[in-house]
Amino acid sequence: MLKEAIYHRPKNNFAYAYDAETIHVRLQTKKNDVQHVQLIHGDPYIFKSDGGEYSHLPQTAEGAQDRWQYDTKPMIKTGADDRFDYWFAEVKPPYRRLRYGFQLQDQEETLIFTEKGFFDHIPDDDVAYYFCIPFLNATDVFSPPTWVKDTVWYQIFPERFANGDPSNDPEEALAWGSEEPTPENFFGGDLQGVLDHLDYLVDLGISGIYFTPFFKAYSNHKYDTIDYMEIDSQFGDKATFKTLVQACHDRGIRVMLDAVFNHSGYYFEPFQDVLKHGEQSRYKDWFHIQEFPLVTDPQPNYDTFSFVPFMPKLNTEHPEVKTYLLDVARYWIEEFDIDGWRLDVANEVDHAFWREFRTVVKDAKPDAYILGEIWHDSMPWLQGDQFDAVMNYPFTMGSIQFFAEQSISPSTFSNSITNVLHSYPENVNEVSFNLLDSHDTPRILTLAGEDKRKVKLLYLFQLSFIGTPCIYYGDEIGMSGGADPGCRKCMVWEKEHQDLDMHGYVKQLLSLRKQIPAFGNHAHLRMLEADDEKSIIVYEKANEQEKLMFVLNNSAEEATYSLPILKERDLKELLSNETTTLDPHTPVSLQPYEGKVFQILK
């Protein structure tokens, strides 16, 4: 057994409270090394003497030693990546306290793994050896809003979704879709435009809108805020927004706004005040100024987002800045009843700020959703005290590389997906924000070399994955576009220029997600097979009632694939809605880039 590969540490993705009574425990071992793992678990305060008497601390008398009272439970293997196998068990400790370790068995030996290392027998003279979840306090449980689990998001870049009110168009606005987007041009999209097309979104099947910023700002993307308390007049007024939120809620659609709290815009009044008054400005500590007077050339002498002079970093440790931004967070919830905040560049703001932010937001609306933009491993922000979710870029990158770019093998992809799923607790995965593209990246159709079959396969994977998917406006009708600004074209509303086939496909998948719990977010996903020769992956989604098998052919060739588990079962293929039984000699056959979803009926 390879001891060096064995890893466990509590209070992260390896051991966590799934809910107020359930603890999940995972273990990492070398891939294909260990055959069986048992979880050794018990209450830290139950010991028993040889004579059968119970005690709460281990008493040692001459020649006798009280023994810790533990149970064992088999762990199941939930997946593997390129280096490791992952094992899982859940326990519901009756007194909400848990000490635990692992009994590992391979063909040659049985070892006990604890916080204090390895043993050849289960030590029971004390509990100090063991890993510990000291007490399952309900308030510490990672608890995202329950509605998020069943939400499908739709991302809207307000300047480019729909122009519902020409009267508010910026002076320089171009005719809708008349030109390619540039970093500077405007087309007049607004909130009324969204209101006008809500029924389109309902019909598509989405249940949440994520708006990139529409607060008063200079640019067309509005990430350079001038006033966090005002809607930019090019998008309409607050009354329209209030109507929009209400109209969304009437249709079962949640509304999430974009909080750009890492940095303000250059024209944010406090920053202008510092530019003007320098060291005398009462706002000088609102930013991180290295020296006065402020210059932007050759580099800004104040902290910025990246090195962008017009995005000065806010000092979120400063009490006045905190008060201001927390007021902003509260205001849009209390006044407009929004349902969530997406946090721009969330990782560069201090944790202390986000903890206060969470308190303020949840006080204002207990089931509000807090989504952080973080591109890397985000466990430190997902412990229950800060965010409800992060944007799942590891999912994004793996999916794009595999389906769109075809740059990684099925097994590499399968490994990376298993790794993503095991990098976070299950309750974190369930509300993870799974995007394929956004206003920050090229569109999927472009990434997929304009091959719509690949995009469909991407959608099948995304919309059957654990978490809450997000569709970037226009992708569902086959819009293309390269990196910013190319990905920010005006939405195409003329039916004759929309890809209605793609639209129908997305709609079908969203409908399956709603109708079949195991297709959506109410199942465990396991990557089962990855055939590097045929470029096929197979994964399972199962809950106690249902079992679905996904077979995806990620190649330009027709393929057949034999799946013993499907043989002689009554099956329904969900995309074609055809019922079938596969006899022992018939493999699954797949067109190029086709995916099939088999519901096992019995």
Added chain:
Amino acid sequence: MLKEAIYHRPKNNFAYAYDAETIHVRLQTKKNDVQHVQLIHGDPYIFKSDGGEYSHLPQTAEGAQDRWQYDTKPMIKTGADDRFDYWFAEVKPPYRRLRYGFQLQDQEETLIFTEKGFFDHIPDDDVAYYFCIPFLNATDVFSPPTWVKDTVWYQIFPERFANGDPSNDPEEALAWGSEEPTPENFFGGDLQGVLDHLDYLVDLGISGIYFTPFFKAYSNHKYDTIDYMEIDSQFGDKATFKTLVQACHDRGIRVMLDAVFNHSGYYFEPFQDVLKHGEQSRYKDWFHIQEFPLVTDPQPNYDTFSFVPFMPKLNTEHPEVKTYLLDVARYWIEEFDIDGWRLDVANEVDHAFWREFRTVVKDAKPDAYILGEIWHDSMPWLQGDQFDAVMNYPFTMGSIQFFAEQSISPSTFSNSITNVLHSYPENVNEVSFNLLDSHDTPRILTLAGEDKRKVKLLYLFQLSFIGTPCIYYGDEIGMSGGADPGCRKCMVWEKEHQDLDMHGYVKQLLSLRKQIPAFGNHAHLRMLEADDEKSIIVYEKANEQEKLMFVLNNSAEEATYSLPILKERDLKELLSNETTTLDPHTPVSLQPYEGKVFQILK
């Protein structure tokens, strides 16, 4: 290279802010497997084109790709345990942002290790591969009070340290030291007794007193609080305590009290109210009641500490309970100017409570010390938002097993100590509360089988270790005693019954700790050698100015030990205060259980 052994994850002991400008990075590899490690590090937003132009995001043009601008820095090996080597480097990123990875080299290959896995070259087309410390926000830096680093604690169990005022003795109090302690008896120790003996403590060289509880309670140990706002009358009154704190401060001694917030006592008024009024009690939600009426037999039907009926667990999620306990925390600081809180059973209270507790305590006294009682891996409580330190039981257990019980080998001990040091950030280690025994365990002299030589060696190790040591009252004069209640004997004040040799030795070590920064907390400690045959360990403590070599003979035999590093150097042995030069043929010679400390003069 054994890939499965390689581990790193940011924002814990593997990567953390040491101070507002310094980031420490550690890496784990299989023991004796990797020969060189380079840290690859850079700002996430600096890229350069082939033409030499800088950009902030990697631009890809036809046939050209901007490259991430990184530096490399060799990592040093800071130790090994039974499975792993540990590597270390520090960086001060100019813009407080860091992306980083590792270049590992063994005899056969060079590999790059990143958050996204292994590569055979340094990927520089993007930073998304790399581990990330997104921004070094000062407020998130783990920042214990600076005074703690140079503090030596003395733990006082108030009922047993000194009786300075017979008028407040409990009725049933026995004559001082006239009988063995039992779980129920009283001897009349009090606060005046401590005041009377402060000069003794100053002379010994301690600089902090940790008091186990003295709030109004039923038992002699006072962990079953009746009133958190009152001093138990058997210990004196608030005026006396105020005088005591002032007298301590006048002598440079800090005062830490024991906060028993996990559970109250049975006679705590709110709990009595619940017992009396059951479901009608306005305090019913202050506890975790499973059903009414409350019973204690066969088991309490309310949550308790362990299964102890007279210690009902407090519901620290309840707003009133929080307000009450936070008021308590604030009161003793504001009214009496205490310097710290030690938190009893800290791990079973919710993290959310401790975060609020920290805010309240630091608001009341910014340099107050918060010490949690946790016996297991405590990283989740030591991220800067909760505690300043925990009681270092892994240190305790290893030291007792090796020096007192002689039940583990030098290499096992050395491995476990290296493991402890690498389980936490350096700034955590520096204020870790290193105890050998307490009111909860047998005394060290008893654990060491009454062998004073072993106790001296234990003290040498403890008092030269990284962290802040704590001496349990009376150990320094050779008191013995088994598990509770044996370890709670009355302090012996008659000089003729004190072990003055032990006292002098402890005093000498504390004086060395003060005089020689590298002896105390201002150096790095490395375990250098562990000779299992001779039972000798060697460790180094070094800073930029000083280097000390500790050679400890943990056996009943005289020993000689050859240490090439000491050869032909001018040395001062600190315990004997003798200056010497070891010629190439002379080993260090040691008596049974003797330790020597060589200061390398040049």
